[in-house]
Amino acid sequence: MLINAELLLQYQRCKRRPFLDIHGEYSQRDVPNELLLKLQQDKSAYRRGILAHFTYHKPDYPYGNWEKAHAATLELMQRGVEYIHQGVLLVNHNELAQPTSENIPLSPHYEGYTLLSRPDLLVKQPGKSRFGDWMYIPANMEMGKRPKQEYQVNIAFHAQVLATVQEVAPETAWLILRTKNFDYPVDLAKWTPQMQQILQEFIQVLESSEPPEVFISRQKCSLCHWYSQCYAIAQSQKHLSLLPGVTPLRYDQLQTLSITTVESLANTHPSALENLVGFDNEVAPKLVVQAQSALSGRPLILPNPLPIANITFTAPIELYFDIEAQPDLDLNYLLGVLVVNKEANTEEFYSFLAERPEEQELIWQQFLNLVWQYPKAPIYHFCVYEFDTVKRLAKLYRTPNSSVQPVLNRFVDVYEQLTQSVALPIESYALKAIARWLGFEWRNKEASGAKCIYWYDQWLATGDRTLLENIQLYNEDDCRATRKVKDWFVNFLQAAWIS
Template sequence: MLVSDDLLLYYQRCDRRAFLDVFGDSRQRDPLDQFLLKLRQDSRSHRREVLSQYHYQRPDWSGEDWYEGTQATLELMEQGVESIYRGVLAASWLPGVELVSKPDLFVRHPGSSRFGDWFYVPYDIRFGKRPKLDYQIVGAFHGLVLSQLQEVWPPTAWLVLRGRNPHGVDFLKRVPQMQQLLSDCIVSLRQPQTPELFLSRQKCNLCHWYSFCHHAAQSQRHLSLIPGITPNRYSQLQGMGIDSLAALVETPRSQLKMVFGAEAGNQLAQQAIASYRQQALLRDGAITHLFQSPHNRWLANPQGAIEIHFDIEAEPDLDLDFLLGSLVIDHRHNRQTYYGFMAKSPQEEALVWQQFLELMESYPQAFIFHFCDYEVKTIQRLAKLYNTPKHRYQALINRCVDIHWWVTHLTLLPVESYALKPIARWLGFNWRNPQANGAQCICWYNEWLSEQKQDCLEAILEYNEDDCRATYTLKTWLTQFLKPYYLEAINPERNRIINY
């Protein structure tokens, strides 16, 4: 069995992924999407920038035979070369277990080892900005393998991060953690069955086994597909003997409250019912939220003469909001008009901000609907950046309505996630390009900047318009869903309903 640094890295994130990487059918992997390719390209650029600071040599090996690579790397170490790029070291660990370490660099330092009055220290070049624990564990793994072959531990392993000083791994803390994880990883890989499934939306979306696992989860109606069920809560549910959605629905709410707390237990019970019945429910306490919200006035006139739906596309690495999209719904004339204010270069951000401001101010009474709080934060950021008078941008903010807030505080939906796409698709809305997403738009925009392909801008505008229309679809449904509750709540018996 070969246990490499990459395998240990992914085992920390998901034991199932590590197992599938070794034993799974590679034909069932998802193809690399453009965003992942961009991340890899950016990572390579960062690596080249760092490597330009070193005088390194590369071992002469085919790249396939670990033994051959180890011998070639050791030859350079015995020569005492300054640094080694793309070296590899393999060392026996347990009977039948070989450890394979491939840091970006081995750098010579003065000291003592079997090579002479020098030893080597591993350097990992990471595109991230933080010294994540899983990176540090891999650094400790490099130290372990290196110590087996140079017969002395390096004092540390270095993480060369983006925009940060190199971070030294504290071996005193990380080596014991690494050894425990390594032991667990070996045990897992020796088991005949695939590790249990748990689908985590944030951690799993970029994994090449995502579709494979997601299909399995859907076929099982797995509890990890229920919003609010975290890995810790899943373990607690298993401890209670709850291993299916049906079992969760049948569990007394008082029992869930006792285990998870009153609020979380109650929410979990309600979400389970919504998912099991495949229907929307009014969340407990929703009417109170409705009247406490400072932006509840839109419900009094949910379909005014004009309403606006607002969505932004951004490039975080450039600190740039390059598209401010707005769908203007004119109910008076039964007309829908999309405006996509696109910065075709970073220097045009100020221009599109002014264009957006002027459009919003041309409809001073219209509510501005958006999904999540990023749009309001962007208005504040752009206003500050471009010295917009407070009365101008504050007037916009006062008209903003965060539909995500209303959905998550007032409703429970039979969806896997309360992001815009799952909710809108549950309502029957479909994006014209089903593969498009915010990450893909970043790729298209960078492709536009480098190659000036007009179809990249057109794809971004189409996706952004669909986001605006999805927000409109959701807002329209939410209005219809809440209307009877709202009308009942404002009648003379309102206090009875609120206190119910």
């Protein structure tokens, strides 16, 4: 069986996914969504941009014929070319078990497995190898800006296979990241043992008859093609991972106390959890109340909620603010504001839209002009992004502090106030989950923040205005959903405190 770096990467993110990739039914996979396709396109474009700086050779072989690919890569290495792009190296268990040079670190015995290494680049370096007075080190191009553990483990995988092939172990490897100083050297002496341990664990998982347990981690799982299958299993099991606040670390800790269901967690005294890793005297009681809310199906006041003086309830005029952004362009292209005038009994939505990236400064000024028309109105938003973005835009366009700070002082984060005060019987505290629990629906059923990123890219490429209209409609509904959540929250707290 072949084990490649992609499987090892996915195993570090989710122990279940690579097992399903190998043993699962292909027909049960989800269709890739637009955001995933866009991420793949962006990664390809990023790599093309990096490769434009290199004069490289690429082995010639029919795709999928890894033996011929390995032979073609060896031929390039023997010639001593400077850079090899997408070279393929194969090492079977016998070769790994019997290193041919004392410079190669001892490797575990992988009976029945072949390791397939396909680094982005093999880079020629001075040294001694089976090929002559040169050797190669691996380099990978990654979209991240930080040298994540999973990146370093994967490049260590490439380095170990390469060490066996060229009969000398590279002392370092390189990550090419999306930062100014993009060349990051990886300490193989540190990461190779960790890689070997992870590889051993992965092989044990592959040899099991059943896939690893389901664990729904929303951010990581949302783009996975097995998400629907895993989520259905988690729902049928009423799995604890569906409870907000249950992280993988906390789940493991709960299991040590045989707390494996929402009911058992709801009936646990918080003091039993406070000393566990990942818990404290604030997390523990909140998580127990969260379980009680899920079990009872009703909202509950959290222990130590925000003081009433810290909560902005209502005002004669209220503004609801939401932003749509294109992260790859570092662009905030839509600033949407819903103005609710309770005195005049009117509502009006303002959509400040940058049809081209260079119009961001224009819509920033339009936004400031609008909010200054209502100098006492609270500006409600959901999560910290809007607050942070206004600070960034003010700095970018050198807006006087006197024009910005009074605006920021009026910002009210509905998410922060709600999550510090109330537990809801829901699986996520995302705006969509809360608003839909309250009966609110977005007019475009397929719309999402991720889809808007894709739609804006398509707008720039095609000029199709219906894409902009879809984004504006979604943005307005986000503002209205924020209002729905805020109004419910205020009414719920007032009723709770009165009683």
